[in-house]
Amino acid sequence: MEPEVVRKLTVGQVTTSSISLMWAEPEGESSFYRYEITVTAVADDQSTEGQSTTVSKYTKPEVVRKLTVGQVTTSSISLMWAEPEGESSFYRVQWTNGRTNRNISVTETNINITELTAGVQYNFTVIAVAGDNTTESAMAETFHFTKPQVVRNLSVLNATTSSMFLTWTEPEGQSSFYKVQWTHGEIHGTVNVKQTNIDITNLTAGVQYEITVTAVAGDQSTEGQSTTVSQFTKPEVVRKLTVGQVTTSSISLMWAEPEGESSFYRVQWTNGGTNRNISVTETNKNITELTAGVQYNFTVIAVAGDNTTESAMAETFHFTKPQVVRNLSVLNATTSSMFLTWTEPEGQRSLFTCE
Template structure:
C-alpha cells in the first residue's frame, strides 16, 4: 500500500490488522514506525567568499527535519559537517579552488535524509606577491610578481593615468605595458582570477611614472666670460621640472628649473663646460634621458697690452695673460689698407714687415681651446718709426745762410724737424717740404745740421741724417 499526503520528515507509526470477511472480526495488528524523507532545503545561496572560506545560507525545507548535513569537496578530498542553523561558514579552504557543496536535511532518526541541494563556488584567489616594477621607459612599464598561494587561472592587470583605464589578462607572472605617455603616473593593479573567470582575489597595487622624454633643441644662446645661457624645447609627454648639470672636469654643479631656459653663472673664463638637461617626473625621482651640450666661456681680456719697441719695419708687443684660461692669442694689425693676423701662444709678439712711419691699429684676443670662442679684444695703436731722409744736400751757402734739400724717406712721414747748432746755441724748424733755407747765421761759422722725419702722431721720429757746413767768410 502507498500512503499519500504525508508530511515530510515526520515519524509515522503504522499498524496493519487483518479483518475477517464479516468486516468486523480483526486479528492482531502488526506495527511499524517510519519517517518520511525531509524535503530539499530551499534557496541555497553562497553569501560570502574569502580566500579560505565560503559562507552559505538556505531556507529550511517544508515539513520537518532535525539538522542539516553540509558536505564540500574540491575533487581531492571531501569533508562534511552537521549544523542545525540554516547557515554555515566553511573554513580552512584553499584559495582559488572550486568547491562543490551540498546541503541535505536529516530527519530526527539521524538516518533518513532528504534530497540534497547543490551549489558550487570558488574561493577567492589569494593576492599576488612581490609585485615590482622591473623597468621603465618613456612609453612602457615592465612588471613582475610571484604567483599567489593556492590556485588561480590567470591575472587581470589594470592601469590608469587618471584620464583613462585599460586592462589585459595574462597567464604569466610578468607583463610589459606599452603605448604609455612619457612622464605620466600610472596606477597599476594585478588581480588573480579563478578558473570560473569571475571570482577575483584582492588586488596588489603599485604606482610608477614612465620616464619623461628627452628635451630637444638644446641651444647655447649667449656666452660671457662667467656665464652660459641655454634654452631648450620641452619634451613630449609630461614632466615636472628639469635638472641642469654642468661640469668643468674639476667639479660638477646642478640646479633645478621649471622654465625651458637657464643662465648658468659664476663660471671661469675660457673653460669648457659639459652641460646636461634632464626632465624629471612629478615624483621627483623618475628622470628621462639627458640632452647634452658643451660650450666654452669666453676667455677674459688680456691685461697690460704694451708696445715695447718700434723700428721702421716692426712693432714689438707684450701683455699679461688673462684671468681664467685660454689656449692661444690672435693678434691682428691693420694700417687702414690691409689687415693681417697671427696666432701666438706666448704673451709677446714682434710684428715685422711693416711700412715705415705708418699707424697700425693692433688688437690682441684670447681664444679658448675650441679654437672658436674668443674673448674681448685689447687694443693699442702705434706708428712705426719714419725712415731716414735721403740725399740730404747743401744747395747754397752764403755768409748768413745755408740752403738744404733732400728726398723724402721711404714709407710715410708727416713733416721734418731740421735742427742746426753752432756749438753755442741750437735752433730748429718744422717743415713739410723737402727743402729749407736756414738764415740769420753768422759768417764763417761751422753749423752741425740734422734732418729727422716725424710721423703723423707728432711724436714718433725716425733716425736723423747729419752733416756739418761752414757759412762763407
C-alpha cells in the same frame, strides 16, 4: 520516509577561507542538514536521506604577493609579483593615469605594459581571479611614473667670461622640472628649474663646460635621458698690452696672459688700408715687413680651446720709424744762411726737423 530536497540553496558571504550557505527547509519533515557544498535533507531516523542539492562556489583567492615595478621606459612599465597563497586561475591587471582606464588578463606573474605616455603617473592593480572567472581577490596596488622624454633643442644663446645662458624646448609628454648639471674637470654644479632656460653664473673664463639637462617626473626621482651641450666661456681680455722696440719696418708687442684660461692669441694689425693677422701661443710678437713712417693699429685677442670663442680686444697703436731722408745737400751758403735740399724718404712722413 525519505525527506524532500532542500529548497533555495544559495551562497552568502565568501572570504578567502570560508563560505556561508543558506537554504529553505524542504517540504515535509527532516531532522538536520549535513553542512557541505552538497546539502541533503535527512529523515528522523538520521540515515534516510533525501535528494542532494549542490551548489558550486569558489573561495576568494588570496591577494598576490610582492607586487613590484621592474624596467621603466618613456612608454612602458613592467610589473612582477608572486603567486598568492592557495589557488587562482589567472590575474586581472588594471592601470589608469587618472583619465583613461585599461585592463588585461594574464596567466603569468609578470607583464610589460606598453603604449604609455612619457612622464605620467600610472596606478596599477593586480587581482587574482578564481576558476569561475568571477570570484576575485583583494587588490594589490602600486604606482610609478614613466620616464620623461628627452628635452629638445638645447642650445647656448650667449656665453660671457663668467656665465652661459641656455634654452631648450620642453619634452613630449609630461615632466615636473629640469635638472641642469655642468662640469669642468673636478668642478661640478647642479640646479633644478621649472622654466625652459637658465643663466649659469660664476664660471671660469676660457673654460669648456659640459652641460646636461634632464627632465624629471612628478615623483622627483624618475629621470628621462639627458641631453648634453659643450661650450667654452669667453676668455678674459689680455692684460698690459704694450709696444716694445720700433724700427722702420717692425714693431714688437708684448702682453700679459688673461685671467682664467685661453689656448692661443690672435694678433691683428692694420694701417687703414691692409689688414693682417697671425696666431701665436707666446705673449709677445715682433711684427715685421711694415712700411716706414706709418701708423699701425694692433689688436690682441685671446682664443679658447675650441679655436672659435674669443675674448674682447686689447688695442694699441704706434708709428713705425720713418726712413732716412735721401740726397741731403747744400745748394747755397751765405754768411748767415744755408739752403738745403733732399729727397723724400721711402715710406711716409709727416714733417721734417732740422738741427
